[in-house]
Amino acid sequence: MPPIQEKRHWKRYIYLWINYALYEELEVKDPERTRQVYQACLDLIPHKKFTFAKIWLLYAQFEIRQKNLQGARKVMGTAIGKCPKNKLLKGYIELELQLREFDRCRKLYEKYLEFSPENCTTWIKFAELETILGDMERARGIFELAIGQPRLDMPEVSIDED
Template identity: 60%
Template structure:
């Protein structure tokens, strides 16, 4: 079989399921499972621009109701889109744009999604943009102060202690720990990591003060850590 004939055959095999997916999403544009299948088809063909086109069409179909159960599947479209841009297309700027736009359009006053905040921060850490990661986590702590987000903010900060911090970055780290402890004053892990930050900065008086505040708390989850 000649190469042109083989290519024509492959295109024909792809056209049939593509037509079916087009019919499915025309009937119900909120059928996110159909959009997922459609995207997988285009990803298997390796045409980046076509994949992006389908993702953009899919995420344009915002759930009509501000109920979290309608949004969960929809948000996974955004997550897959971001992962595709980072891992397959190798385009950090587009990846960043996907996370930014997703976080912008979520109705945070009604509900939020810890996973997307954490993934956006982890992406910035992989890009070695620690300031951007801290900014995302700080915003998340203000807009979506859930346990997972607070834990992420605390867990990722020890990694940045290993590098030299500017005064502004030090203040940002302190603010993140302070916000975390406003919501979880019983977390000995947070208290010890906060004190550890001050110790690495040779701020021993501040470290002692943090420990004193910690042991003065009426309830502590793991006091043996202190």
């Protein structure tokens, strides 16, 4: 274990754990041991100081490959509870989108926007989801809530000023 609780010192260490988990899953084909490896790794990370979204997302994807949807959701719920990060929230939304769980996506977008209401991209993606689902009123409502925010970030968007 790295002697210093600084994220940059932990990156290589975490990649060793990731490789270990993948080895257990793909080479040894031992799902229970793979689960133990992921959990042991997560138990070592000082989440109050920093975390690694990658390990949480890989663990959840592993659980999905094991047909353990409830386990994957528990992993992601724990991750967001301990350390709500953009990458974790985006990853969880993507996971639920792939599973076609649109109501869960809605709840996750709402959670994401509670955590990061200034994030323009998230507002837009949420409205796009509603548009794809054919709910124009909800999409309009989301845009109206977004423009009512006191502070918004500046995404890389170019607007023609003619």
